[in-house]
Amino acid sequence: MNQTSGLRARCRGVTLGIAVISAASAIAASAATTTVPPELVAAWTRNVTKADVKRFVPGETRDSPTGVWTMTITTKGQIGFYEPNNYFPTCKICAPGLWSDLSVTGARLTILPKLQGHWAAECRARPRGVYRWKVSGSTLALKAVNEKCGYLKALVIGTWKRT
Numbered sequence: 001m002n003q004t005s006g007l008r009a010r011c012r013g014v015t016l017g018i019a020v021i022s023a024a025s026a027i028a029a030s031a032a033t034t035t036v037p038p039e040l041v042a043a044w045t046r047n048v049t050k051a052d053v054k055r056f057v058p059g060e061t062r063d064s065p066t067g068v069w070t071m072t073i074t075t076k077g078q079i080g081f082y083e084p085n086n087y088f089p090t091c092k093i094c095a096p097g098l099w100s101d102l103s104v105t106g107a108r109l110t111i112l113p114k115l116q117g118h119w120a121a122e123c124r125a126r127p128r129g130v131y132r133w134k135v136s137g138s139t140l141a142l143k144a145v146n147e148k149c150g151y152l153k154a155l156v157i158g159t160w161k162r163t
Helices: 003-032 050-056 150-156
Strands: 042-048 067-073 078-082 098-105 108-111 129-136 139-146 158-162
Touching: 050 150, 129 150, 139 150
Parallel strands: none
Antiparallel strands: 042 067, 042 158, 067 078, 078 098, 098 108, 108 129, 129 139, 139 158
């Protein structure tokens, strides 16, 4: 390899590196520009019952976690769901059992398809889930507009209380 072809190869590498960094920056910038209405940003709780699970996941035989779940919505457009007795507001290393990015447009809240966490397996193949939301005082009502995953319907749909 002569000096000129070596220089071309290094330049291609630099160009490729710049393109990858630019794409990553654009993705990060788009995620960072998600605007979440301030009235949604909070920790919310809701009692998920066996009836909720049975209504949306017919034939469910596992012992799905029921009880008071905590849902957190951040200013950065992230949503997390903590199983009963697993949310500690001051804990810096605690992680939700289920989390994703979200977007909000008007009265629609969309949980994006990149669902993560140990309760996400049943819902990973789903498209985005769209919900209608309304905050009234210290309550948040969520209704499904388009959600294919029964487990998420059982968890998300209903009235949440601000903690």
